[in-house]
Amino acid sequence: MKIDVLTIFPDFFDRVFDFGIIRRAKLAGIVDISVHDLRGFATDKHRMVDDRPFGGGDGMVLKPEPIFAAIENLIGASDRDRYPPKTRVALLSPQGRPLKQRIVREFADDSDHIVLICGRYEGVDERVNEALVTDEISIGDYVLSGGEPAAVVLVDSIVRLLPDALGSETSAVYDSFSNGLLDCPHYTRPAEFRGMKVPDVLLNGNHAEIEKWRHEKALEKTRTIRGDLLTGENGEM
Numbered sequence: 137m138k139i140d141v142l143t144i145f146p147d148f149f150d151r152v153f154d155f156g157i158i159r160r161a162k163l164a165g166i167v168d169i170s171v172h173d174l175r176g177f178a179t180d181k182h183r184m185v186d187d188r189p190f191g192g193g194d195g196m197v198l199k200p201e202p203i204f205a206a207i208e209n210l211i212g213a214s215d216r217d218r219y220p221p222k223t224r225v226a227l228l229s230p231q232g233r234p235l236k237q238r239i240v241r242e243f244a245d246d247s248d249h250i251v252l253i254c255g256r257y258e259g260v261d262e263r264v265n266e267a268l269v270t271d272e273i274s275i276g277d278y279v280l281s282g283g284e285p286a287a288v289v290l291v292d293s294i295v296r297l298l299p300d301a302l303g304s305e306t307s308a309v310y311d312s313f314s315n316g317l318l319d320c321p322h323y324t325r326p327a328e329f330r331g332m333k334v335p336d337v338l339l340n341g342n343h344a345e346i347e348k349w350r351h352e353k354a355l356e357k358t359r360t361i362r363g364d365l366l367t368g369e370n371g372e373m
């Protein structure tokens with residue numbers, strides 16, 4: 137999979153993809169991640185990437201020309217109806233669809249090439265959305281100063297689901313949300329720490345009992361912390 141990130145702050149991403157599973161996936165050739173400075177696609181002599189909003193108001197809006205030029209360069213088309221198959225252009229913004237594991241799974245399963253556009257909180261010219269963006273994504277109901285942290289979240293959550301990214305010792309099947317529940321509690325040695333004991337059931341080697349306990353704990357935790365996942369109010373699980 138190829139992932140391109142478009143941003144006005146390329147330095148923000150200096151080392152963020154150089155750790156753990158993402159680093160391993162890059163080294164194994166499972167994913168190829170490139171970060172591009174939007175300013176490099178600006179055409180005017182001042183290399184302007186933003187401008188004041190028509191109609192007045194605070195802040196600056198990202199201009200369409202550099203974003204269209206970048207997408208044309210990276211994808212070979214600047215019309216989403218003409219993108220090659222399995223190509224997605226995601227705009228990270230608070231106005232987007234709330235990110236869920238189901239959406240991450242769609243990205244991981246159905247894309248070869250993903251371009252992420254990091255918006256600014258003031259906004260992005262709407263023509264970018266109209267012509268280029270296939271998915272507008274929000275990582276939650278709060279406002280970041282830009283889409284950069286959200287792009288990191290999206291890349292991380294997608295890459296760990298790519299075939300072979302997790303290695304044989306782990307599996308995404310048991311992740312929180314994959315089965316509609318939060319994950320159960322986990323323990324490691326020592327069996328007793330500062331008077332706090334690991335539940336006996338985990339020490340007795342009875343795998344059927346352990347699975348039953350894990351499922352019960354996952355349900356209990358989900359009911360207490362995220363009841364919306366059980367009642368369907370969340371609309372996603």
Ligand code: ADE
Nearest residue numbers: 228229230274275280286
């Ligand atoms: N940019 C600003 N806030 C954001 C959010 N919540 N999700 C994605 N991108 C954003």
